[in-house]
Amino acid sequence: MSFQSIIAHRLYRTSPSAEVMNNISAQCWQSSGKSEDCIRSLKHSWLKRGGKMYGRFNDDLSANPVPAWLKSWQEKTIGFEKLTEQWLQQAQVLLGQTESVLDVYCVFAHEVLEGQENMWVFLTEHEPAFAINGDLELDDAIYLDTTRFLMAAKVNLTE
Secondary structure: OOEEEEEEEEEEEOOOOOOOEEEOOOOOOOOOHHHHHHHHHHHHHHHHOOOOOOOOOOOOOOOOOHHHHHHHHHOOOOOHHHHHHHHHHHHHHHHHOOOOOEEEEEEEEEEEEOOEEEEEEEEEEEEEEEEEOOOOOEEEEEEEOOOOOOEEEEEEOOO
16 A cells, blocks of 8 residues: 555635635545545646646745654654644645635645655545435535646655
C-alpha cells in the first residue's frame, strides 16, 4: 500500500462578504480500495495536467509555517490529522483576505512509493448529479469530481 494516510476537509464561502468556513474531519479515511482509487484518480489528473509550476518553501519560517508543521509531523510530534487541520486553517486565513466564493474539498494524502515520500494536496469541487435509489426513484446525489481540480500540490518529503 503506497498511501499511508488520506483525509479530506471542506472550505467554503457563500458570498464575497461572507466569512470563510471550514468543516474539519476528525479522522483519516479508512484504508480501502475505494479511498486509494480516489487519490489515484486525482493524482492521475494531476499528472496529465499541463502548466505545472515548481517551487520550494520560503526559508523564512515566519513567512510560511507549513515546513515547520511538516517537520513536527515527520518527527511524530503531531499527527497527520493535526497537520492537515493546521494547513486548512492557514488556507482559511489566507482565503479570508480575498473575496473568493468557493466550496471545495481539500484532500490530503501521504504517499510512500519507490523510496520517495510525498504529500499530496488537492482542492477539488463536488458536482450535483442524479441517482436512482433502492426504490427506483430519482434522487439527488453529490459526487467528488476527481477528473478536475482547482489546485494541487505535490510536496516531496524525501528531499
